Structures are given as structure tokens and as C-alpha cells.
Amino acid sequence: MANIITIYFSMKGETIAPGMKLVNLDKGHTAQAAEFIQEAVGGELFEIETVKTYNPDHFAMIQEAKEEIEKNEMPELKRLPENLEGKSVVFLGFPNWWNQLPMPVISFLNKVDLSGKKIIPFNTSEGSGAGKGMNQLKKICNKSEIATVSEWKGSAVDASEDKIKDWARNQIK
Numbered sequence: 001m002a003n004i005i006t007i008y009f010s011m012k013g014e015t016i017a018p019g020m021k022l023v024n025l026d027k028g029h030t031a032q033a034a035e036f037i038q039e040a041v042g043g044e045l046f047e048i049e050t051v052k053t054y055n056p057d058h059f060a061m062i063q064e065a066k067e068e069i070e071k072n073e074m075p076e077l078k079r080l081p082e083n084l085e086g087k088s089v090v091f092l093g094f095p096n097w098w099n100q101l102p103m104p105v106i107s108f109l110n111k112v113d114l115s116g117k118k119i120i121p122f123n124t125s126e127g128s129g130a131g132k133g134m135n136q137l138k139k140i141c142n143k144s145e146i147a148t149v150s151e152w153k154g155s156a157v158d159a160s161e162d163k164i165k166d167w168a169r170n171q172i173k
């Protein structure tokens, strides 16, 4: 069996649910999907976390993320995975932020070496899918084998446990 790690970035706290309703999540959508995947395929689970805390007000946070992208800022990360050398398969989960990879994910990908590994990307969004994220991923990880991204609607992840677990098992068959 391949040595697997599921790596993800996700925001807890305020987010917009369908109908433009604000909800407060204990766990972000991508985090929930990542947990389903790890439960299905085993291996390690790793969360990309920034040192800074994003604005807890969702609308302010959305602007904060936009400025980060415009300035090409690479947020400092709390830690990196310790045992990446031993992994051959990386499930990589990210939300769509302004139609691209969140800057914390770019910051992470620039700091680790995923050469020679198989990356299986998954994305949550409220409709746009991975956007430019896949091109960015392919450019940074140009020595990795990158599978087709799976895109899920964030607010539907909770109710999609079986579907996500089946998908994850199929990826490593």
C-alpha cells in the first residue's frame, strides 16, 4: 500500500452558506473532506496553518485574502510535515480563493519538495471549482505526477461522506 499523506488548507469560523447566509463553522469544508479522505485511505493528516490569524469577520477576511494575492504575499506557516520523504501519494486539498490557490497553499508548496510523488488534488468552492489553482499547482510542482482535480461544493461536503470516501479509495487502486 502506498504511503499516503493528506495535506489541506481550510478556514474555520465565519463563511457564507448558500443563500448568502453567514454561518460559523467549527471545521472548514476542505478540512471535513480531508478527514473523510484520511479515514478512507489511512495515512497521515496534515493541516497547513498560518502563523497570522485572518480577520474573523468574513467580509473583511475576503478582502484581506485579495490583498495578499495582489501583493503576492507568502504567509508564514506554523510548521511543515516532518516525514514527507517517506510518502509517495499526497492528497492535497484547497479551497478556491479568488479563483486561485490560497496564498498559504502557495507558500507551503514553495517550501516543500513533492518531486516524484503523486499529487491527488481536491478542491472546495461555492461554484468556481479550482479555477486557476490547477495551473498554479502544475507550475510549482512540475516534477510531480498530478492527478485530475476533484471539485466539490463546500456546503455539500458534510452530506457527501460516502461519495468522497469512495472517490478517495478509487484514487489509490
Ligand SMILES: Cc1cc2nc3c(=O)[nH]c(=O)nc-3n(C[C@H](O)[C@H](O)[C@H](O)COP(=O)(O)O)c2cc1C
Pocket: 009, 010, 011, 012, 015, 016, 027, 028, 029, 030, 031, 061, 062, 063, 065, 066, 095, 096, 097, 098, 099, 100, 124, 125, 126, 127, 128, 129, 153, 154, 155
Ligand atoms: C477569500 C475567499 C475567496 C473565495 N473566492 C471564491 C471564488 O472565487 N469562487 C468560489 O466559488 N468560491 C470562493 N470562495 C468560497 C470558498 O471557496 C468555499 O466556501 C470553500 O468551500 C471554503 O473552504 P474551507 O471551508 O475549507 O475554507 C472564497 C472564499 C474565500 C474565503
